[in-house]
Amino acid sequence: MPKKKVTAAQLRKLDRQLVELLNERAAAAIANGELADARGETAVEQSASAVADPAVLQFAVDNNDGPLSAGAIQAVFRELLSGIRSANQPIRVAYLGPAYTYSHLAAIARFGQSAELVAVATIASVFDEVEQGHAQFGVAPIENSTDGRVADSLERLARMNGAPGSAEAAPPHVQICGEVPLRIHHCLLGRGARSEIRRVCSKPQALSQCRNWLAAHLPGVKVEPASSTAEAASLAAAEPDTAAIGAEQAATNHGLSVLARNIEDNSENVTRFAIIGTHASDRTGKDKTSLVFEAPHEPGALADAMAIFKRHRLNLTWIESFPIPGARGRYLFFLEFQGHPAELRVKRAIASLRKKALRLSLLGSYAEADMVG
Numbered sequence: 001m002p003k004k005k006v007t008a009a010q011l012r013k014l015d016r017q018l019v020e021l022l023n024e025r026a027a028a029a030i031a032n033g034e035l036a037d038a039r040g041e042t043a044v045e046q047s048a049s050a051v052a053d054p055a056v057l058q059f060a061v062d063n064n065d066g067p068l069s070a071g072a073i074q075a076v077f078r079e080l081l082s083g084i085r086s087a088n089q090p091i092r093v094a095y096l097g098p099a100y101t102y103s104h105l106a107a108i109a110r111f112g113q114s115a116e117l118v119a120v121a122t123i124a125s126v127f128d129e130v131e132q133g134h135a136q137f138g139v140a141p142i143e144n145s146t147d148g149r150v151a152d153s154l155e156r157l158a159r160m161n162g163a164p165g166s167a168e169a170a171p172p173h174v175q176i177c178g179e180v181p182l183r184i185h186h187c188l189l190g191r192g193a194r195s196e197i198r199r200v201c202s203k204p205q206a207l208s209q210c211r212n213w214l215a216a217h218l219p220g221v222k223v224e225p226a227s228s229t230a231e232a233a234s235l236a237a238a239e240p241d242t243a244a245i246g247a248e249q250a251a252t253n254h255g256l257s258v259l260a261r262n263i264e265d266n267s268e269n270v271t272r273f274a275i276i277g278t279h280a281s282d283r284t285g286k287d288k289t290s291l292v293f294e295a296p297h298e299p300g301a302l303a304d305a306m307a308i309f310k311r312h313r314l315n316l317t318w319i320e321s322f323p324i325p326g327a328r329g330r331y332l333f334f335l336e337f338q339g340h341p342a343e344l345r346v347k348r349a350i351a352s353l354r355k356k357a358l359r360l361s362l363l364g365s366y367a368e369a370d371m372v373g
């Protein structure tokens, strides 16, 4: 489709709209006590979650009547808000590094480039950084549409706030306060030709998401795990017979060639990241709530628990069973449903489930986010 030219008048109009939108949002945020007013009496810190909220971006998109696309408006606003937020108070966000992992891309999508994005070596360290107060937010993958759960994250979520299965409870304020569903398009990255590849490295999740492609296109080539896709890219940069599976941005960062694109087995490959933080997110009207519980080990216990959600007309969006560490045969269930505890039926459903469950812990409520990418 030929691209439409944007006229100078349209650009001026857009500029006016952006300024109006920002002023309107800032006035609302000050009224809600989310942003410091002129005398700086309210906690600027709280603005971190307020302006990082996808609802703000949605507000900008809803009020946009051209000429830019919704995606372009979101990108502009994300960076504007990121800049404003950093000018007020820098935000530290921990992610699984090194640079240009998908976790990094999810962090950029949510917080913008002006945030201080801190690479850590493991998913456990992402949680540690937030729990120990070194970062306000953490970005952790929790599930993938092809490969299922990300056990390292669920293991930590299961331990949050004295949740069932917790060996030592984390500080009680850590919770899921947002999500980023990121479309994942994997590339094969390397220094040499495809025919020279003897080894393919990546995070096991990425290898699994491309296993049919690997079997069909690189049969017999050794497949080895790496701590992240970007770490795999650095291994490929060091060895000409090694290729990595990762994001195109990781190739650019390491001077690698993209040897094949879109090698994921499922073209609708999406990883959902949880934003871990210490502030509860207010109700937006389009929210989700996550919890984890243990059902009694008896016939019909799980069906009874599910019936609560049917009774309260709450739509489940995620359910995952997870073995309780050190307790053979016992399982935790992660649940996510549409709704916010500020709604009566959500409050009632949680109270009913609490009565039936052996243990239950709320993991957080947050605005449902649109797909990124």
Ligand SMILES: O=C(O)C(=O)C[C@]1(C(=O)O)C=C[C@@H](O)C=C1
Pocket (backbone or CB within 6 Å): 096, 100, 101, 102, 103, 104, 141, 144, 150, 184, 203, 205, 206, 227, 228, 229, 230, 271
């Ligand atoms: O290694 C990365 O790039 C990550 O951000 C981790 C991770 C994951 O563990 O699920 C995130 C998204 C992709 O599904 C593959 C890998």
